[in-house]
Amino acid sequence: MENKIYRHRASQSGLLLTNGKDSLGLGVTMTTYLKKWYAEEKSGIREEIRSKYFDKGNMCEDEAIDICAERFGLGILEKNVVHFNDEHFNGTPDVITDEFIIDTKCSWDYATFLDAVTSPINKDYECQLQVYMHLTGIKKAKLVYVLLDTPAEANYGNDVFYSHMPINERFYAFDIEYDPMIIEKMEAKVVNCRLFLDEYDSKIKSLLV
DSSP: OTTOOOOEEGGGGGGGGOOOSSTTSOHHHHHHHHHHHHHHHHHOOOOOOOOHHHHHHHHHHHHHHHHHHHHTTOSOOOOOOOOEEOSSEEEOOSEEOSSOEEEEEEOSSHHHHHHHHHSOOOHHHHHHHHHHHHHHOOOEEEEEEEOOOBOGGGTTTOOBOOTTSOGGGSEEEEEEEOOHHHHHHHHHHHHHHHHHHHHHHHHHHHHOO
């Protein structure tokens, strides 16, 4: 696209490791995402994503960060507000410490919490943290799952409480090490995303004359 360099959002970086059968190796999910990105950039209108799960995560984020500070013995932690970008990526990590990046995920209920901590690490979240480490230069990260009380505002007027359970039964962290090979693969895909967007832009302009 003219005057716009495509940088991939860290939160969507897992899409870059999908292997499509098209000539650019992007796949349907990735190209659908790119078409939506194109439409938002051209129109200036971005869709607001809302769900009770998303709302709980936003409402509980500060508490989750406070619990991380306590569990990791870090004193006081504050949510990061600095947005990072380079030639290929952009993103805003939840928390940046001297030693590692922290990204918090507030589970919806106990079942989803247990499923998260007993399953292999979520690859989309792992890729997100790889990009955060790449952008900040910090080579370690923690993907943290916390189960907190569900505010009524996020649950159709109904509070749900988990705070009667010990915090060690509601907190789990995956440790992640920086992997430059993953970043190289994703950077190559970002280049292909730009090629797709250039072709898509030309097609749109040829049709809408």
